[in-house]
Amino acid sequence: MEYFTTELLTLLFAALRSATPVLAVVLGEAMTQRSGVINLGVEGQMLLGAMTGFAVASVTGDPWLGVMAACFAGIALSMVHAILVLGCGANQIASGVAVLVLGSGLSAYYGTPFVGDKIDTLGNLNHTFVSDIPLLGQFLGPITPTVLLTLLAIPVISIFLFRTRTGLRWRSTGESQDITRNLGHNPMHYQLAAIAFGGLMSGFAGAALAVDYTANWVEGMTAGRGLVAVGLVIVARWNPWYALPAALLFGASEALNLKLQSWGVNISPYLLATLPYMIPLSVLMLSYRGLKASGGGMPAGLRVVFQNAR
Amino acid sequence: MKKVIRTLLATSILAISVQAAAETKVGFIYVGPKSDYGYNYAQEQGRLYLEEHMDDVETVYFENIPENADVQRVMERMVRSGVEVVFPTSYGYLDHALKVAEKYPDVHFAHSGGLKTSDNLMTYFAEIDQAMYLAGVAAGLTTGTNQLGFIAAHPIPQVLRNINAFTRGAQSVNPEVTTSVIWTSSWSDPTREAEAAEALISGGADVLTGHVDSPINYVQVAERRGVYSVGYHADASQFAPKGWLVGAIWNWGPMMVNIVNSAKDGSWKSEHLRGDLLTEAAKLSDFGSAVSEEDQQTVLDRREAIMNEELQVWAGPVFGQDGKVIVKEGDTMTLEETEKMDFLVQGVQGRLK
Numbered sequence: 001m002e003y004f005t006t007e008l009l010t011l012l013f014a015a016l017r018s019a020t021p022v023l024a025v026v027l028g029e030a031m032t033q034r035s036g037v038i039n040l041g042v043e044g045q046m047l048l049g050a051m052t053g054f055a056v057a058s059v060t061g062d063p064w065l066g067v068m069a070a071c072f073a074g075i076a077l078s079m080v081h082a083i084l085v086l087g088c089g090a091n092q093i094a095s096g097v098a099v100l101v102l103g104s105g106l107s108a109y110y111g112t113p114f115v116g117d118k119i120d121t122l123g124n125l126n127h128t129f130v131s132d133i134p135l136l137g138q139f140l141g142p143i144t145p146t147v148l149l150t151l152l153a154i155p156v157i158s159i160f161l162f163r164t165r166t167g168l169r170w171r172s173t174g175e176s177q178d179i180t181r182n183l184g185h186n187p188m189h190y191q192l193a194a195i196a197f198g199g200l201m202s203g204f205a206g207a208a209l210a211v212d213y214t215a216n217w218v219e220g221m222t223a224g225r226g227l228v229a230v231g232l233v234i235v236a237r238w239n240p241w242y243a244l245p246a247a248l249l250f251g252a253s254e255a256l257n258l259k260l261q262s263w264g265v266n267i268s269p270y271l272l273a274t275l276p277y278m279i280p281l282s283v284l285m286l287s288y289r290g291l292k293a294s295g296g297g298m299p300a301g302l303r304v305v306f307q308n309a310r
Numbered sequence: 311m312k313k314v315i316r317t318l319l320a321t322s323i324l325a326i327s328v329q330a331a332a333e334t335k336v337g338f339i340y341v342g343p344k345s346d347y348g349y350n351y352a353q354e355q356g357r358l359y360l361e362e363h364m365d366d367v368e369t370v371y372f373e374n375i376p377e378n379a380d381v382q383r384v385m386e387r388m389v390r391s392g393v394e395v396v397f398p399t400s401y402g403y404l405d406h407a408l409k410v411a412e413k414y415p416d417v418h419f420a421h422s423g424g425l426k427t428s429d430n431l432m433t434y435f436a437e438i439d440q441a442m443y444l445a446g447v448a449a450g451l452t453t454g455t456n457q458l459g460f461i462a463a464h465p466i467p468q469v470l471r472n473i474n475a476f477t478r479g480a481q482s483v484n485p486e487v488t489t490s491v492i493w494t495s496s497w498s499d500p501t502r503e504a505e506a507a508e509a510l511i512s513g514g515a516d517v518l519t520g521h522v523d524s525p526i527n528y529v530q531v532a533e534r535r536g537v538y539s540v541g542y543h544a545d546a547s548q549f550a551p552k553g554w555l556v557g558a559i560w561n562w563g564p565m566m567v568n569i570v571n572s573a574k575d576g577s578w579k580s581e582h583l584r585g586d587l588l589t590e591a592a593k594l595s596d597f598g599s600a601v602s603e604e605d606q607q608t609v610l611d612r613r614e615a616i617m618n619e620e621l622q623v624w625a626g627p628v629f630g631q632d633g634k635v636i637v638k639e640g641d642t643m644t645l646e647e648t649e650k651m652d653f654l655v656q657g658v659q660g661r662l663k
Contacts, residue, residue, distance in 0.1 A: 115345035
């Protein structure tokens with residue numbers, strides 16, 4: 001029984017670790033989409049954040065400076081999307097893809113000299129009061145600051161979005177720009193802030209990967225997690241609270257894939273490798289039954305994006 | 311002249327040609343970034359060695375070229391720009407290289423790791439599984455839990471050879487040892503590799519090794535969790551000052567010089583050129599402080615035995631996972647057989663397909 005509990009808790013915390021970078025992106029992208037803008041470039045912003053964070057941590061020797069630099073890099077690249085979409089009225093899908101390619105190209109080009117560098121990590125909760133908690137201590141100990149910060153972001157974002165006046169206007173912009181405009185506000189301001197916030201979160205997610213989780217920079221290291229996060233925004237129904245279970249779903253399937261192999265379970269590794277994509281997809285399909293009419297919580301403003309893309 | 315070609319693709323493709331008083335142009339194609347601190351990094355070190363040690367050679371390289379028809383176009387472009395010796399360095403380039411080689415009979419091709427040749431296409435590789443066997447010996451002597459962990463990318467013969475050689479090396483000094491394999495289904499996915507390392511450690515493994523592009527990820531996790539690690543491709547000892555045992559690493563330079571020379575002086579042979587511990591194309595890295603003097607000597611004695619052919623990594627009996635005899639006592643696997651390996655040996659936990 002104790003073995004079972006231990007393994008289950010190990011799996012849960014492994015899921016949380018794997019889910020954290022994705023969760024950060026889901027939160028950021030959900031906020032962006034709440035203002036009626038979709039940004040597929042988050043993957044590129046993540047990569048640029050990961051590279052910048054790693055490079056700054058390597059040069060300055062301070063991982064926290066690296067995290068901050070990563071956030072700024074994410075914001076800076078997201079501004080390309082903002083200029084194209086808000087400034088030039090470009091197609092959002094095409095602009096997002098352009099940002100994605102730009103981010104992965106820039107990070108590959110400027111990241112090369114830093115490959116194989118050794119950086120200090122952000123540390124973890126080991127040797128704090130947490131490690132004294134019976135049973136849970138050994139699992140909470142390895143938790144790193146980016147995990148905690150990302151979890152903390154959930155209530156902060158949802159209070160902002162659902163309990164403040166600015167949050168209300170943010171949401172109304174996503175439903176209909178005309179409403180915001182009629183209230184005497186410029187919807188573009190909210191959309192600009194929303195894109196920047198998405199940039200910040202994806203840059204942070206990149207730092208969580210490169211500075212905190214692996215302490216390593218490798219070209220293309222996000223391996224599609226940013227795009228997975230864009231998909232998970234739909235599973236989370238644009239709600240910061242649902243973002244946690246949605247990201248955990250991905251994290252848990254990822255952890256389960258590896259855990260089942262380490263247990264020696266007799267299932268094909270090819271089949272197991274599809275878990276992180278199959279499980280969220282299945283949940284999406286199941287949860288959408290009966291939700292078709294309401295669009296599953298999609299901001300009405302986003303429809304315009306897809307109609308224009310057609 | 312330095313020209314940088316950036317494509318619109320997600321991956322950046324870089325071509326740099328360095329001007330010199332060049333007579334022979336040599337081209338390299340890498341499947342990943344040359345800075346991966348792993349397989350491609352090792353091949354790139356070979357290219358740099360070539361530049362440094364041969365005066366009349368000019369090199370060109372392309373990174374991030376996928377293993378599909380794209381690589382044929384890259385090779386054609388190289389050939390048309392005057393490249394006389396092409397090194398398609400990835401396993402999956404072989405059939406494409408054969409096609410291009412047929413079209414340009416005057417150009418020499420040296421493919422890394424393949425098992426087919428044509429008139430102007432040879433293959434080169436090194437029996438790094440010898441080094442992995444020795445690393446296994448070090449692991450078998452060091453482990454306290456008798457559980458080793460192996461983080462593997464894809465079940466191709468080269469990877470299986472390393473898993474099996476590592477396990478057989480460990481078993482030769484410690485019959486209780488088992489190796490758990492986790493497949494990451496990717497040559498490079500740092501996050502998944504780190505998480506796989508965590509899973510192996512929490513499952514009881516206390517020595518980790520792997521066959522993915524870069525050893526840095528699992529070596530760092532092992533160090534953080536206080537277990538030992540064995541490197542692959544490149545020396546990652548600086549990432550594990552406490553837990554580093556040893557690593558199996560490449561040294562392509564001298565071999566590439568020989569290949570280019572043979573193309574220039576006409577002694578080129580259409581063959582499977584294989585380096586080993588003796589020719590130093592595959593090497594054992596320096597030992598970490600975690601390996602005792604006595605254990606180091608044991609490993610070095612085995613190395614001596616492999617180099618003077620007293621010890622064969624693939625000498626029978628070799629048992630499969632289910633205990634069936636694959637190689638009988640007295641038999642030894644041939645080069646072709648080891649390079650087509652499609653099984654895991656007894657003591658390995660993990661599924662192939």
